Amino acid sequence: MPGLEDLYREIILDHHRNPRNRGELAPPASHAVGHNPLCGDEIDVYLDVTDGIITDVKVGGQGCSISQSSASMMSQAVKGKPVDEVRALVRRFKGMMSIPDEDGNPIEPDPAVKLGDLEALQGVVKFPVRIKCATLAWNTLLEALEQG
């Protein structure tokens, strides 16, 4: 079994303790709620999208350290970014989480897309049950984008 230090990196615990971009955005901001049916965690993602740019993002809800820190890092990573770039980032992140693409094939990492701090979540892949925790915020982000 891989050690817990692979999972609970310091930067993750930091985002867990001090989550960034917590809060809500009022309509017309788009809003999606994601559920992790395994553990009952819920995440709210609020987005302001103007001219194809995510101008603001807020995160609400409750969850474990992995889902909370992933959501916090996600919010930092997407704020101010064009939607296209964000979609590429989601893809890259899912690839890191060993999630296959639509056709069930592995996602090749696109070197143009930078993960930055998000690399710290790499260790989650060794704990397959926690992958759903790490991706919850990202799937909810995609849903919020659909509405935008």
Next chain:
Amino acid sequence: MPGLEDLYREIILDHHRNPRNRGELAPPASHAVGHNPLCGDEIDVYLDVTDGIITDVKVGGQGCSISQSSASMMSQAVKGKPVDEVRALVRRFKGMMSIPDEDGNPIEPDPAVKLGDLEALQGVVKFPVRIKCATLAWNTLLEALEQG
């Protein structure tokens, strides 16, 4: 495994080859149809009951040697008998077939009730799957009596 000669006694094969009281009775005779869901056999029992006496009985339907001969012997045994006696006979016959009573207790043989030829069906108990064949006519008889 018990030998087949225990099951297929000569008298059984005789009733199978030459079934007694085959046919139908017109209304107001009572009529019931019994199904053996295991093998698809069907038996029709027609009864004329007057003043508590089974004055006539006819048997229709199709089935294996055991169900047919049991029906044939049944028809002989009940014709002309008072309904009370017939009910006692059914009970005695079910007891011989190791079928428990309403409360799940074994049925003690009542020495006052004579089985006669029906004793030939005794061997069926050794072939539990065939018990349903042997009792089909008798259960159908009870149903026909309910209607009477």
Next chain:
Amino acid sequence: MTHSSLDIAAVKAQFPLLQRELNGSPLVYLDSANTSQKPRTVIDAMTQFMEHSYAPINRSAYQLAAEATDQFEGARTKVRRFINARRDHEVVFTKNATESLNLVAYSWGRANLAAGDVVVLTEMEHHANIVPWHMLVQEKGIELRWVPLTDDGQLDLTDLSTLLDGAKAFSFTAMSNVLGTITPVQQLCAAAHAAGAIAIVDGCQYVPHNITDVQAWDADFLAFSSHKLCGPSGIGVLWGREELLDAMPPFLGGGNMIADVRFDGFTTAPLPAKFEAGTPPITEAVGLGAALDFLNGLGMANVRQHEMDVAAYAISTLTERFGDDIQLHGPCNVEVRGATFSFAFRGIHPHDLSQVLDQRNVCVRAGHHCAKPLMRRLGVNATARASFYVYNDTHDVDVLADALDSATDIFGF
């Protein structure tokens, strides 16, 4: 006699139960259309799993549970590959094929059928593909139409397009459990779609014996059971096209199938969980996976070839030995039939016949085979049925024939 590429003695040796002797002679198990025996590898996979890896799946986060979940979901992938479906989550585990077909009737049926809507069945369906539709007749007032049979027990497709005209669903077996007939599934799916109906395939008898390809068929649903293909009892499969499954309301409600439950309502989980309420047959899924590995090891093309050989041998042996004394139902052309034979023999009632065969340790089924409408169509109450599988060979046909002969001694009248 056979040119099969399977070494049947070696295959048979892998089935512990078939090593059993009853009253001093070996068992000739000819009731696989009813349920099949289990190879060593399936029994061992289940035992191993219960001894080493049993745990809740999809619910708990600890390593043991993750391992168990991997094995359970691994079985789903094996099923998906075995029937060449596109997505793992199109594969729903049920308790048996009967539940699979009821799921379609309850969930798809209730959402899509109203009074007067037509569902087309065939005259050779198993009760599992009849009664759920009868219930919708009672409840909703739908109309059933029946594809008739030719005299040699194939589907009579002459009026198919008329029957399908205006139909919403066509639900049919890929192989008859009574006649052995293999139906032209691809053609039937195309006909259904041309009429605007969905195509529901009962694969209970087909999947264990043939290469299955739901995409080549262009089917919409496929139902089958594990216990007929060397796998354990207690688990079945419903495969369905993603778009259809996604659009359907849930069937059984409870744990695992929900995204959220409140005091005032609930929302459903994504596929396949949406249709898998409660604790699934965990060990059984692992056993089913092992059964598919076993069959893949033999090669389904070899299995089919072997059964065609046995079927051809059975037809020639039985007709040569008994002539008009035996009546085999179903087609004689082994290209359109499997190795399942219903027959009538010298006027002896099937129940009596199976009793006498049992005396020789030959296990055949006697009865209506859960196909009473078909029995009525054939004009009989019951038939005897001998069905052959990967562990049977032409020698078993000879044993059956010898045993049949002995029946005449008792009932020779």
Next chain:
Amino acid sequence: MTHSSLDIAAVKAQFPLLQRELNGSPLVYLDSANTSQKPRTVIDAMTQFMEHSYAPINRSAYQLAAEATDQFEGARTKVRRFINARRDHEVVFTKNATESLNLVAYSWGRANLAAGDVVVLTEMEHHANIVPWHMLVQEKGIELRWVPLTDDGQLDLTDLSTLLDGAKAFSFTAMSNVLGTITPVQQLCAAAHAAGAIAIVDGCQYVPHNITDVQAWDADFLAFSSHKLCGPSGIGVLWGREELLDAMPPFLGGGNMIADVRFDGFTTAPLPAKFEAGTPPITEAVGLGAALDFLNGLGMANVRQHEMDVAAYAISTLTERFGDDIQLHGPCNVEVRGATFSFAFRGIHPHDLSQVLDQRNVCVRAGHHCAKPLMRRLGVNATARASFYVYNDTHDVDVLADALDSATDIFGF
């Protein structure tokens, strides 16, 4: 510490999986409320059956099939005795408790409930006893009422008669899978009947741990699963009062549940076949029978006593060691609770907690435990849950406590 009459080391030795070491240390399995491990005798009974006696049941006439049928029906008798039901045919085999409860909701519910009719549940129900009723709310417009909880997680019965006023059914758990609370089943059944409602008992968590007597309870239905009482996955039980089952329409349609099928309709078979469509979980029934034998061998009174001892030890150990840092949900009086504990610990999310405990091979569940309405009532998203069974002892409580301590090292903030 304990005065149990069970020798737990000897009991544990009978569970192969619990002999397993993961990463060099033994497994402490505290997730039996989710699903239990299987003793040697259950695994062996299933293996033996598949190797020697597997055959179709209730369908074929040969000796092998008769033997298999005897074992299958023998399991039904064992279930009947275990819950002290009157008749074997009141015992229906399903795939799990979830199907059992859905069967009641679909069949009894559809025949007996109309718009505005009231069904009463409790706030501590499992989704399996909520969602099927929600479906009837959607479909029929019935009304649900909820028995509230006291602060220590028992049912608050103050307004019970008002809640039950005019109700048609009262469906409640005999023991909460989250709180461990044992409910006063006999009293609840009486209250239901006094109001003219039927009483449906979810026995999933109760039956594995206590002496069950449906006649003493005067219940109408009881649902439970095999996999939580040392038996295999893939089989559950619905017990119902004969008069009710007899009067209900069928649920799943197919083979075995019919008396006759025609092109234009069908009639149903007598109990229990009427509710057992298709090939049942045959091997699983045999395994369930072996599990009941195993539990009877221990003695259910001893099982209950042992779990009261463990529960008492757990309560005192955890509260003494952790004081306000641990919050145990559910009652403290072991007379009204089993050995299932949900808890919150030092603000650490349950998912993280179970991950850390897993590092020490302590298997606990983290999540909503399929009881989201209850989670909302408790004001949490999730809890960690440790549940103890016949193979756990007070030492396992100590290991849990040590492992909890280690969690603080990581999340100590």
